[in-house]
Amino acid sequence: MPKSKSLPVGAVMILHxxxxxxxxxxxxxEQTGLTSGTVYPALxxxxxxxxxxxxxxxxxxxxxxxxxxxxxxxxxxAGKTALIDGLARYRALAPLTIDGVAxxxxxxxx
Amino acid sequence: MSPKLPEMVRALLxxxxxxxxxxxxxxxxxxxxxxxxxxxxVSGSDRGLVRFTLGAFRHAGFxxxxxxxxxxxxxxxxxxxxxxxLSRRPAFLMLSLATLGVGVGSATTVxxxxxxxxxxxxxxxxxxxxxAVYSSNASTGMNRFSVSYxxxxxxxxxxxxxxxxSMYAYRDRDLSGSDDPQRLLVAVVHxxxxxxxRGGAALxxxxxxxxxxxxxxxxxxxxxxxxxxSFGSDPEVIxxxxxxxGAPHTVIGVVAEGEGWPREAAAWVPLQYGNSPPEQVxxxxxxxxQVLARLRADVSPxxxxxxxxxMARSWYTNNAxxxxxxxxxxxxxxxxxxxxxxxxxxxxxxxxxxLLVLLIACINQSNLLLVHAWARARELSLRAxxxxxxxxxxxxxxxxxxxxxxxxxxxxxxxxxxxxxxMRTLAPEGSGNDLDPHLNAFVxxxxxxxxxxxxxxxxxxxxxxxxxxxxxxxLNDGGGRTSQGRSWARIRRSLVVAEIALSMVLLTGAxxxxxxxxxxxxxxxxxxxxGVLIFNVRLxxxxxxxxxxxxxxxxxxxxxxESAPGIxxxxxxxxxxxxxxRFRTRxxxxxxxxxxxxxxxxxxxxxxxxxxxxxxxxxxxxxxGRALMADDVSGSVPVIMVNESMARLMSPEQxxxxxxxxxxxxxxxxxxxxxxxxxxxxxxxxxRSEPAxxxxxxxxxxxxxxxxVRTAGKPGxxxxxxxxxxxxxxxxxxxxxxxxxxAAHRDELAGVRIVTVLFGAFGFLALILAVxxxxxxxxxxxxxxxxxxxxxxxxxxxxxxxxTMVLMEGGRLALLGLGIGxxxxxxxxxxxxxxxxxxxxxxxxxxxxxxxxxxxLRASVRLRR
Numbered sequence: 001m002p003k004s005k006s007l008p009v010g011a012v013m014i015l016h017x018x019x020x021x022x023x024x025x026x027x028x029x030e031q032t033g034l035t036s037g038t039v040y041p042a043l044x045x046x047x048x049x050x051x052x053x054x055x056x057x058x059x060x061x062x063x064x065x066x067x068x069x070x071x072x073x074x075x076x077x078a079g080k081t082a083l084i085d086g087l088a089r090y091r092a093l094a095p096l097t098i099d100g101v102a103x104x105x106x107x108x109x110x
Numbered sequence: 111m112s113p114k115l116p117e118m119v120r121a122l123l124x125x126x127x128x129x130x131x132x133x134x135x136x137x138x139x140x141x142x143x144x145x146x147x148x149x150x151x152v153s154g155s156d157r158g159l160v161r162f163t164l165g166a167f168r169h170a171g172f173x174x175x176x177x178x179x180x181x182x183x184x185x186x187x188x189x190x191x192x193x194x195x196l197s198r199r200p201a202f203l204m205l206s207l208a209t210l211g212v213g214v215g216s217a218t219t220v221x222x223x224x225x226x227x228x229x230x231x232x233x234x235x236x237x238x239x240x241x242a243v244y245s246s247n248a249s250t251g252m253n254r255f256s257v258s259y260x261x262x263x264x265x266x267x268x269x270x271x272x273x274x275x276s277m278y279a280y281r282d283r284d285l286s287g288s289d290d291p292q293r294l295l296v297a298v299v300h301x302x303x304x305x306x307x308r309g310g311a312a313l314x315x316x317x318x319x320x321x322x323x324x325x326x327x328x329x330x331x332x333x334x335x336x337x338x339x340s341f342g343s344d345p346e347v348i349x350x351x352x353x354x355x356g357a358p359h360t361v362i363g364v365v366a367e368g369e370g371w372p373r374e375a376a377a378w379v380p381l382q383y384g385n386s387p388p389e390q391v392x393x394x395x396x397x398x399x400q401v402l403a404r405l406r407a408d409v410s411p412x413x414x415x416x417x418x419x420x421m422a423r424s425w426y427t428n429n430a431x432x433x434x435x436x437x438x439x440x441x442x443x444x445x446x447x448x449x450x451x452x453x454x455x456x457x458x459x460x461x462x463x464x465l466l467v468l469l470i471a472c473i474n475q476s477n478l479l480l481v482h483a484w485a486r487a488r489e490l491s492l493r494a495x496x497x498x499x500x501x502x503x504x505x506x507x508x509x510x511x512x513x514x515x516x517x518x519x520x521x522x523x524x525x526x527x528x529x530x531x532x533m534r535t536l537a538p539e540g541s542g543n544d545l546d547p548h549l550n551a552f553v554x555x556x557x558x559x560x561x562x563x564x565x566x567x568x569x570x571x572x573x574x575x576x577x578x579x580x581x582x583x584x585l586n587d588g589g590g591r592t593s594q595g596r597s598w599a600r601i602r603r604s605l606v607v608a609e610i611a612l613s614m615v616l617l618t619g620a621x622x623x624x625x626x627x628x629x630x631x632x633x634x635x636x637x638x639x640x641g642v643l644i645f646n647v648r649l650x651x652x653x654x655x656x657x658x659x660x661x662x663x664x665x666x667x668x669x670x671x672e673s674a675p676g677i678x679x680x681x682x683x684x685x686x687x688x689x690x691x692r693f694r695t696r697x698x699x700x701x702x703x704x705x706x707x708x709x710x711x712x713x714x715x716x717x718x719x720x721x722x723x724x725x726x727x728x729x730x731x732x733x734x735g736r737a738l739m740a741d742d743v744s745g746s747v748p749v750i751m752v753n754e755s756m757a758r759l760m761s762p763e764q765x766x767x768x769x770x771x772x773x774x775x776x777x778x779x780x781x782x783x784x785x786x787x788x789x790x791x792x793x794x795x796x797x798r799s800e801p802a803x804x805x806x807x808x809x810x811x812x813x814x815x816x817x818x819v820r821t822a823g824k825p826g827x828x829x830x831x832x833x834x835x836x837x838x839x840x841x842x843x844x845x846x847x848x849x850x851x852x853a854a855h856r857d858e859l860a861g862v863r864i865v866t867v868l869f870g871a872f873g874f875l876a877l878i879l880a881v882x883x884x885x886x887x888x889x890x891x892x893x894x895x896x897x898x899x900x901x902x903x904x905x906x907x908x909x910x911x912x913x914t915m916v917l918m919e920g921g922r923l924a925l926l927g928l929g930i931g932x933x934x935x936x937x938x939x940x941x942x943x944x945x946x947x948x949x950x951x952x953x954x955x956x957x958x959x960x961x962x963x964x965x966x967l968r969a970s971v972r973l974r975r
Contacts, residue, residue, distance in 0.1 A: 030152075035165055036145075036169075037164065037167070038168070039165070041169050041173075044169075044173070057144075062144075070148065
């Protein structure tokens with residue numbers, strides 16, 4: 001698994017979501033708008049690379065709420081470093097104007 | 111909304127789960143169920159749920175790929191582990207490598223030789239469609255002889271079988287006009303020869319239809335070798351005039367290097383018959399042509415052979431008489447037409463021997479792997495206990511087999527390399543044997559393939575056992591006491607018995623071959639070759655234009671040699687004994703007063719022209735009557751001597767002496783039979799007597815002659831004398847092949863020697879392998895039964911009784927194997943003996959010819975000229 005320097009934008013978005021408190025797949029999908037087919041493999045990949053960590057929810061708690069126990073993901077220290085690197089890299093894409101439209105679009109509205 | 115997931119979603123999950131590696135499937139399923147139920151809870155509806163579930167497939171696929179990578183890493187780890195574990199068992203490793211090495215090595219050697227003989231490809235376009243067409247005769251047992259012109263026209267006229275065809279004949283011709291005048295073997299070819307062959311020209315053009323015209327100027331195409339050696343590769347050679355037997359011929363082309371056919375031909379001249387060949391050629395009884403044909407793309411040589419054969423047989427049965435009624439035809443692919451039947455049989459015998467060795471090696475290997483797997487049973491069970499699946503265990507065992515196979519295969523290729531080098535040194539130097547067997551990529555790949563197949567097949571039984579083995583049983587099976595231990599032992603015992611039986615068969619074959627070869631060497635040739643020198647001369651027609659001068663040369667040579675010191679007897683002759691002669695002539699004879707063929711019987715015999723000194727030179731006395739004498743000259747009564755076979759053939763009841771016989775068709779002279787000679791050995795192989803006649807050279811005409819010289823001392827000492835005398839007579843006539851008759855005969859038998867040596871070596875190898883197999887069996891069985899043997903000792907068994915028991919076990923197997931082997935060997939030997947007419951091989955070892963046919967190769971090549 002490549003280290004932070006070459007993290008793809010999807011992985012950065014997922015780490016970002018984890019850092020903001022999302023804990024499982026569906027949450028992250030809601031947050032990022034990525035598809036389920038992207039997010040679940042990516043979570044495994046992040047875990048293999050040591051950027052995220054997963055843990056099964058306490059079975060008793062799940063049983064009390066009458067639902068299957070969930071697999072919770074959290075960001076690791078290495079994940080945070082990689083996230084900061086990644087954000088810096090994508091932020092370096094400076095605002096610019098193409099065909100009369102300024103990017104990022106948010107800059108224009110603010 | 112029910113808490114239960116919709117049926118559709120659950121079905122999708124079930125399918126996707128199939129992709130997930132088994133040990134992660136449960137947690138994967140749990141995660142997805144949790145995620146899906148959470149999504150339904152949060153969004154409050156099932157909208158888009160199916161699409162969301164499709165992501166499960168990508169997730170599962172990702173996990174499968176990841177697992178695949180782990181497996182590859184695992185494989186490499188396994189290989190390293192296997193190598194380490196093998197190196198900890200050096201005895202097993204070495205035995206196994208040696209077994210496979212020997213098996214593969216011998217197979218590779220024989221395949222290389224076979225490849226050199228059979229598969230040497232012809233350099234022509236679509237050469238697999240080229241074929242040779244021969245006459246055959248079922249009544250006389252002759253297969254593959256030349257074809258007559260009318261037969262050629264009838265047979266190759268079958269346009270449904272042949273695309274094109276042509277014919278040719280070999281002729282000895284004097285060629286002058288080059289750097290040095292010489293006598294060459296020239297192919298006289300019919301129209302369409304080079305079109306059928308599709309060979310190329312290095313210079314100029316090849317012979318075409320226009321050259322066939324009797325009115326056109328005579329043309330000649332030079333072989334590449336001749337062009338290089340006698341014309342200094344002169345590119346200006348086209349258009350030059352050379353003389354062929356004195357007649358001017360214009361050089362029109364040079365054949366491309368290596369693309370000359372027949373290979374022995376030095377040059378090609380056209381048959382200038384035009385459309386109607388002379389009457390003599392147009393006779394159906396005049397079998398004088400070699401036929402080259404190109405088969406149609408959809409016709410196999412076999413199919414053509416059947417069709418043409420049937421056609422020929424029906425013509426001859428209806429129109430011919432006597433032995434000619436048996437004439438048929440055979441179409442043989444040009445590649446294999448190069449190989450006489452005897453050589454092919456020799457290769458067949460060798461191939462069988464090598465298959466047996468390979469089989470024994472395989473059995474041995476299987477046995478070794480079984481022992482090894484038994485020793486590994488605990489390890490494998492442990493792996494199974496730790497979660498390794500059946501396929502995984504089988505793969506582990508098979509992987510080990512494959513690794514051994516690669517090692518053994520490499521060893522075998524090395525051995526084959528050495529063996530081939532040895533064979534090249536065994537073959538006589540400069541004997542004209544152009545076989546150069548060597549390893550090539552094809553053969554090496556084949557050998558490794560064989561090794562892999564052999565080892566995998568051998569490893570199959572152990573692998574299946576390993577995959578099936580029950581953990582508890584294997585872990586408990588400490589001393590080979592359980593049913594499983596016993597069943598393994600049973601398999602291995604039968605393997606050893608099979609091994610001994612097979613090596614018995616091989617040893618019998620080897621023994622018979624060696625005995626037959628010994629018999630060859632020690633057999634009575636009815637002549638004494640020791641102290642006899644031989645050589646050939648070729649008189650150029652330019653210096654000796656007429657027969658009188660030729661005869662004068664020979665007379666002078668014989669009388670000068672006879673009076674030279676150290677020389678006892680001399681004869682010029684048309685044919686040397688012991689298969690040394692390049693040319694042999696056969697003629698058909700009729701007895702005076704008897705009805706002539708085709709109505710009457712015809713007797714074919716080898717025609718030998720000789721001087722009175724011939725018999726003294728070979729130390730042969732006539733059985734009855736007298737030998738040829740000095741006063742049997744051209745003016746006196748024509749005489750002839752016959753050998754015993756001929757006497758028996760022509761006149762089985764009456765005495766042949768004093769009767770007069772005539773060579774049918776070739777001459778009208780009636781010759782009186784004055785003597786009967788013993789069957790002195792004419793061919794290279796003993797025990798194959800053929801009818802022969804001896805006529806005084808003075809009463810016959812011949813150009814190409816050989817000399818027999820009996821010397822008083824060692825033949826080597828007389829060589830200088832012979833050279834001096836012959837050089838004095840005419841220094842321009844080269845002496846060809848001046849050497850001892852014994853040495854020449856030894857060279858003739860070189861092929862037999864190779865087969866014998868190889869066969870013996872294979873038998874020996876098989877024996878070693880089998881002994882190794884028995885040793886391995888007894889050794890492991892003792893090792894496994896240590897506890898049992900200890901108990902026996904403790905209960906009062908003496909060391910001697912225990913030893914006897916162990917020995918008995920091995921001995922019983924050996925006896926069983928030997929018994930089966932003897933029965934098999936006898937039936938195999940009987941089978942081989944069927945090919946020879948004179949009974950089983952142990953009764954008459956000489957008759958067992960199957961073992962030494964290679965020596966016939968060169969003789970037959972020559973005879974076909």
